[in-house]
Amino acid sequence: MSLTEKSKSYFxxxxxxxxxxxEIGVQALQYFEEHGLPSKRAEDYKxxxxxxxxxxxxxxxxxxxxxxxxxxxxxxxxxxxxxxxINGLYSEKESxxxxxxxxxxxxxxxxxxxxxxxxxxxxxxxxxxxxxxFPKNEKSALVSIANFHLSNxxxxxxxxxxxxxxxxxxAEVLEFxxxxxxxxxxxxxxxxxxxxxxxxxxxxxxSLGGLSQIGVYKVKATIAKDANLNSLTFSVSGxxxxxxxxxxxKGVGSHATANGLYTARGEQHxxxxxxxxxxxxxxxxxxxxxGIIDDSGRGAFTGKIVVHRDxxxxxxxxxxxxxxxxxxxxVDTRPQIEVYADDVKCGxxxxxxxxxxxxxxxLESRGIPRSKAQKILCHAFGQEVLESFEQKEVSSFLSGxxxxxxxxxxLEHLExxxx
Amino acid sequence: xLIEVKNLHAKLSDSEEGDKEILRGINLTIKPGExxxxxxxxxxxxxxxxxxxxxxxxxxxxxGEINYNINGxxxxxxxxxxxxxxxxxxxxxxxxxxxxxxxxNLSFLRESFNAVCKSQGIDEMEEDAFREYLKPKLKLxxxxxxxxxxxxxxxxxxxxxxxxxxxxxAVLNPRLSLLDETxxxxxxxxxxxxxxxxxxxxxxxxxxxxxxHYQRLLDYITPDFVHVLYKGQIIKSGDKxxxxxxxxxxxxxxxxxxxx
Numbered sequence: 001m002s003l004t005e006k007s008k009s010y011f012x013x014x015x016x017x018x019x020x021x022x023e024i025g026v027q028a029l030q031y032f033e034e035h036g037l038p039s040k041r042a043e044d045y046k047x048x049x050x051x052x053x054x055x056x057x058x059x060x061x062x063x064x065x066x067x068x069x070x071x072x073x074x075x076x077x078x079x080x081x082x083x084x085x086i087n088g089l090y091s092e093k094e095s096x097x098x099x100x101x102x103x104x105x106x107x108x109x110x111x112x113x114x115x116x117x118x119x120x121x122x123x124x125x126x127x128x129x130x131x132x133x134f135p136k137n138e139k140s141a142l143v144s145i146a147n148f149h150l151s152n153x154x155x156x157x158x159x160x161x162x163x164x165x166x167x168x169x170x171a172e173v174l175e176f177x178x179x180x181x182x183x184x185x186x187x188x189x190x191x192x193x194x195x196x197x198x199x200x201x202x203x204x205x206x207s208l209g210g211l212s213q214i215g216v217y218k219v220k221a222t223i224a225k226d227a228n229l230n231s232l233t234f235s236v237s238g239x240x241x242x243x244x245x246x247x248x249x250k251g252v253g254s255h256a257t258a259n260g261l262y263t264a265r266g267e268q269h270x271x272x273x274x275x276x277x278x279x280x281x282x283x284x285x286x287x288x289x290x291g292i293i294d295d296s297g298r299g300a301f302t303g304k305i306v307v308h309r310d311x312x313x314x315x316x317x318x319x320x321x322x323x324x325x326x327x328x329x330x331v332d333t334r335p336q337i338e339v340y341a342d343d344v345k346c347g348x349x350x351x352x353x354x355x356x357x358x359x360x361x362x363l364e365s366r367g368i369p370r371s372k373a374q375k376i377l378c379h380a381f382g383q384e385v386l387e388s389f390e391q392k393e394v395s396s397f398l399s400g401x402x403x404x405x406x407x408x409x410x411l412e413h414l415e416x417x418x419x
Numbered sequence: 420x421l422i423e424v425k426n427l428h429a430k431l432s433d434s435e436e437g438d439k440e441i442l443r444g445i446n447l448t449i450k451p452g453e454x455x456x457x458x459x460x461x462x463x464x465x466x467x468x469x470x471x472x473x474x475x476x477x478x479x480x481x482x483g484e485i486n487y488n489i490n491g492x493x494x495x496x497x498x499x500x501x502x503x504x505x506x507x508x509x510x511x512x513x514x515x516x517x518x519x520x521x522x523x524n525l526s527f528l529r530e531s532f533n534a535v536c537k538s539q540g541i542d543e544m545e546e547d548a549f550r551e552y553l554k555p556k557l558k559l560x561x562x563x564x565x566x567x568x569x570x571x572x573x574x575x576x577x578x579x580x581x582x583x584x585x586x587x588x589a590v591l592n593p594r595l596s597l598l599d600e601t602x603x604x605x606x607x608x609x610x611x612x613x614x615x616x617x618x619x620x621x622x623x624x625x626x627x628x629x630x631x632h633y634q635r636l637l638d639y640i641t642p643d644f645v646h647v648l649y650k651g652q653i654i655k656s657g658d659k660x661x662x663x664x665x666x667x668x669x670x671x672x673x674x675x676x677x678x679x
Contacts (some may be wrong), residue, residue, distance in 0.1 A: 357476065362517040364501035365473050365510075366531035366587060367538070373502075376530065380521030387521070 002050060007036030012057040013311040014124040020107035020160075027113070028120040032317065034399075035117050044116075045242075047300040047332050052127040053214055053240050055150040055186050060125060060158075061087050061151035066094070070148055075289075078393040079142035086148045087124045088248065090158035098141040101171075103132050108162045111222045113194055116244060118216040126160035126291075136166035136196070139368075142393060149187040149209075156185070162192040165227075166198035172391045177217060178205040179238075186214040195227035201323050202230045202391045206398060209238030211266070219245040223250030232389040232397050233260035236272055236405050245274040249283035260289040261385045263405065264297030264329075271300045272292050278307045278314040278344075285315075290385050291322040292378055293329035302334040303348065309340040323355065323381050374408050420488055421626050422472070422595055423448045426541035427483035429471045440481060441467045443651035449595070452623040456637055457630045460670050466514060468648070469597040473511035474501035477573060480596045480616045487595070505531075506538040508625075512584040512601050519571040524583070528553065532590050536633035555620030556589040560616050568627055587618040592620075597628045602636035613640030635665040 002009060011032055019025025037054055038045035064086055066074070072092070074082065083103065090103060097103060107129045114120050134140050134225035149157040157179075166172050175191055187209065195201055209215045215238045223229055233243050247256045262270035272291075276285050291299040322331045333350040355377050363373035368369040382402050390397040429442040441464045447453055457465050472485060473479050474496075480573065489507055496504055517522040519527070525546075534544040544552060550567070557564060562580045572580050574671060581601055590595055598617065602610055617640055629636060637645075637659065645661040646653045647670070654677040665673075 172616045267486050281617070356517075359477055359519055361501060362513065362519070363527075363531075365475075365505055365513075366527075367505040367534040367591065368530055369501050369534070370500065372530075372534075376522060381519035381520055 002031070003036040003176055006051065006054070006056065006133070010037060010058045010121070011054050014086045014121065017124045019124055020129045024107070024123055026111060026347050027110070028123040032117055032120040033116045038117055044273060044302070047298070048240060048242070048269050050214075050216075050240070050242070051343045053399065055154045055156065055184065055214070057154070058121070058125070059155050060076065061155040063087065063150040063152065067125075067180065068149060069180060069404040070150070072179065074146050074181065077144040077146055077176055078174065079144050081141055081143045083132060083143055083145045084148070085130075085145065085159055085161070087150060087157045089128060090130055098143065100135045100138055101140050101143065103130055103134060106131050108192065111194065111220055112246070112248060112284060116218065118242070118244070118368070119187045119190055122158045122160060122188045125156060125158040125188065126190070127158075129162065129387040131162040131164055133164045134166060134169045134171040137168040139170040140172070142174070142391060143173040145173060147175055147177045147189065147234040149177060149179045150183040151179075153183045154185065157187045159189045161190075162194065163201070163203070165193070165195045167196040168198045169196075169343070170200040172202045172394070173204070174394045174397075175203070175205045175392075177205070177209070179209045179213050179215075182211045184212040185210070188215070188216045190218045190220065193229065195221065195223045195229055195254075197224045197226060197352035199224070199227045201228070202389065202394075204232040204234060204389055204391065204394050204398065205243075206234035206401070208236070208401070210239065211237070211239060213238045214240045216244065218246070220246045221256065223254040223256055224248055227251060228254070229256045229258075230390045231256065231258050232385070232395075232398075233258075233262075233272065234401075235260070235262040235272070238268065240269045242271045242273065245272070247276045247285070248328045249276070249285065250280055252280050252282050254280060254283045256285045257286045257388070258285065259385050259388050261291075261382050261402070262289070262299055263294075263382070263402075264299050265293040265294040269298045269300075272304045275304045276306070276316070278305070278311045278316060281310065281312045281314070283311065283314055284319075287318040288385055288388065289320045290382060291320075291331055292325065293322065293331055293381060294325040296326075296328040298329075299331040300333070301331075301350075302336065304338070305346060305348070306334045307339040307341050307344050307346065311341045312343045314341065314344040316344070316346045316348070320350040322352045323378065324352060325355070325378070378406055379403050420486075420493065421449050421451050422488070423484075423486045423493065424472070425484045425486065427468075427471070427485065428481045429467060429478045431480060431663050432477055432479045441478070441651055442471065445483070447646065447650070447653065449626045449628065451594070451626055452626050453644065454621070454627045454629065454640060454642045454644045456642035457628060457648055458634075458645060458662065458665060459633070461632070463648040464651040465648050469511060469599045469628065469630050472597055473509060474499065474504050501563060502534070505591070506551050510591055510593035510596045512588060512596065512598040514600040514603060516572045516580040516584055518573045520573045520576075522571050523568055525550070525567040525570050528567075528587065528590050531587065533592050535591055553590070556586055559589065559619060560586050562586060577604035578606060581605055581609065581613055582616070585613055589616065589620055592626045594621075595628070596625065597630065599630045600632065601629070602633065611634065611639060623653055634662045637662050649674055649677060
């Protein structure tokens with residue numbers, strides 16, 4: 001395939017950068033050269049045109065300091081332990097890690113081949129790769145990763161973080177992507193999760209981008225025997241956001257919960273792409289993704305579940321529910337299941353609806369004004385997903401962000417008229 | 420006078436031209452301290468009457484008035500939004516209470532209580548004080564405190580939902596309670612608890628309207644007046660003995676009487 005001018009220019013920039021590993025660098029470049037930036041013709045990216053939306057040139061940011069506002073963001077994150085990254089570089093002086101948890105600047109072999117153009121970009125543009133290791137058989141306190149993406153107009157930021165949860169370890173992590181300003185910029189990140197045998201990880205990925213930001217956040221997990229991932233994707237801002245979630249259930253008895261919540265208003269687009277591979281027998285997964293779309297916002301959810309051959313007794317469920325708050329709001333939902341084993345249980349479903357007027361009346365009849373009742377119900381719709389996250393400090397922190405999001409931007413379009 | 424319904428006609432809001440009215444000239448006056456029972460066969464308009472008084476948006480009043488005593492003066496409340504009617508002390512106990520997962524019962528009750536307090540110029544209550552305020556009310560309805568931390572009506576049994584309605588009534592302390600089929604779906608034990616709750620909230624300043632299909636509820640909450648609704652009109656009013664007569668003879672004799 002021949003690359004567009006923009007993709008060619010991106011490729012030239014990528015070629016000039018050093019990867020932490022030659023082997024990965026070669027793969028990343030090769031992948032990008034073959035695919036380029038995805039246009040709407042790319043099946044996996046059909047709902048948005050990233051080819052035209054991305055910045056004209058790939059230019060990295062030169063900011064390396066936190067502002068007062070960033071420090072407030074940092075202070076508000078839950079828990080005592082913070083791992084602070086500024087444009088992909090770890091800041092030791094800003095961070096406090098729990099005892100036993102260690103961070104090393106090392107690369108890591110790929111968990112699976114690069115399969116996405118933005119993943120390829122991230123591997124080349126991230127300045128360094130880090131691995132946070134949670135020691136085996138130990139229960140570690142919550143770590144909030146403050147991932148600051150600070151850039152000027154038309155600049156790109158990236159990060160590459162690996163979390164290794166050793167055998168029998170129990171870890172809780174919030175990865176919080178924070179950007180500032182309303183200028184046009186872009187962020188591409190990769191977070192790799194490796195859960196060894198019987199490891200337990202509660203992992204939330206939250207992004208709070210500026211109004212003109214393009215963000216592509218990839219979370220890739222491999223889960224070994226009897227290990228358990230409870231994950232949450234929280235995506236409520238940015239101009240065009242893509243969440244790529246890729247999970248490989250590789251061990252017998254492994255489990256993944258991969259829930260998510262996205263909201264879009266104004267002209268925002270929120271695109272979620274989840275790919276869960278059941279590669280081992282008796283592996284289980286469940287997934288609820290919810291979207292709240294207002295104004296002319298657009299949401300998309302693609303949920304692929306692949307049950308590999310010989311992965312018998314797999315149990316998998318998937319649900320995507322959307323709330324549309326205005327007549328112009330739009331959502332595309334696409335559940336896809338590929339099953340190559342014969343003794344499995346897979347269920348999926350999708351709904352698109354409006355606020356239930358009977359619920360609004362119930363609250364009104366208890367003295368709560370209509371506008372407030374509608375806000376409460378929108379928040380409640382999202383709250384169900386947040387409550388499914390098993391780290392309560394994190395879920396109540398995110399619940400607060402969600403509520404403020406509604407408070408700040410009055411839901412003016414809720415009068416659905418004849419609805 | 421607490422409320423006076425005058426020649427009230429109502430139909431579904433999205434009804435077509437020529438569709439039948441559900442309420443066809445209701446007249447009803449209720450004084451403080453009274454208990455009224457509204458009975459009648461299915462589809463007679465009982466629930467609609469309760470919903471129209473509470474301001475349900477599915478219904479449109481085509482003519483008539485609902486005058487309600489606000490600060491000693493009769494005011495037509497048809498222009499008031501449902502939340503404003505609630506703030507003026509009108510309470511609708513739902514036949515099918517709505518489940519709202521994601522909103523805890525406690526925050527819902529508190530939101531509601533504080534909204535009403537605010538409109539009456541009373542100080543709002545902090546969470547801890549509010550929990551204390553709720554304790555005797557929960558006890559009255561034989562509800563465990565854990566109900567407060569569950570989603571509103573989420574996963575509640577039929578009986579628990581109805582108790583939760585009466586709990587809300589106890590919290591809001593309304594002047595006019597419209598209890599729509601509060602007895603439906605209740606076993607006898609739950610019915611007794613609900614009736615005990617309603618009875619204990621009764622005083623000389625408030626009034627209760629029981630919308631019910633069966634006389635069973637009236638064994639536990641004694642009405643001062645019984646009205647029979649049929650095809651959107653009150654075809655007979657009487658005292659408690661009317662309910663007993665209906666229990667014995669059904670509605671047919673009344674309907675025949677009304678038709679003749």
